[in-house]
Amino acid sequence: MRLSIRNQFAGTVSAVAVGEVMSTVKVRLASGPEITAAITGEAVEELGLAEGADVHVLIKSTEVAVATGPVSGISIRNQLPGVVADVDHGAVMTTVKITLGDGSLLTAAITRDGAEDLALTAGASVTALVKSTEVSVAVP
Incomplete structure (x- = not known):
C-alpha cells in the first residue's frame, strides 16, 4: 500500500x-x-x-506545528527538535522540511503567514509539535 x-x-x-x-x-x-x-x-x-x-x-504534514524552540506548559506530548532543511513558500501554505537528530526528515505544512511570522529559514533550530x-x- x-x-x-x-x-x-x-x-x-x-x-x-x-x-x-x-x-x-x-x-x-x-x-x-x-x-x-x-x-x-x-x-x-x-x-x-x-x-x-x-x-x-x-x-500527516498538516498535523505538524512548528515552534522556534522547546515549548513548556503545553499538553502536546510529541516535541521533536530539529533544524530547518528547506522552506518552500506557496501562495497560502508553506512546506517546511525539518531534519531530526538522526538525519531523517519530517515535513510540516503550515500557513505562509505562520512561516513568515516565525522567520523560518534553512539552518534555523525548531521544534516540531504533533498531538x-x-x-x-x-x-x-
Whole structure:
C-alpha cells in the first residue's frame, strides 16, 4: 500500500496503556525519538500492538506545528527538535522540511503567514509539535 502521508517512520512499540475506549502507544522510532499515539483500544487489539512489536508511525504534514524552540506548559506530548532543511513558500501554505537528530526528515505544512511570522529559514533550530491524537500506527 502506498500512502500520501509524507511522514512515515519505522519503529518499535515501547509501551501500551489500554483504557476503556482510548489507549496510548509509545513507539521508539528507528531514528531515535519516541512518539506517542492515542488510538482506540479496539485498534490496539486488532493490530496486535504490544511492547516489542514492529510498527510504522504515520503523521500527516498538516498535523505538524512548528515552534522556534522547546515549548513548556503545553499538553502536546510529541516535541521533536530539529533544524530547518528547506522552506518552500506557496501562495497560502508553506512546506517546511525539518531534519531530526538522526538525519531523517519530517515535513510540516503550515500557513505562509505562520512561516513568515516565525522567520523560518534553512539552518534555523525548531521544534516540531504533533498531538498524540494525530499520530497513526500501522503494522507491516
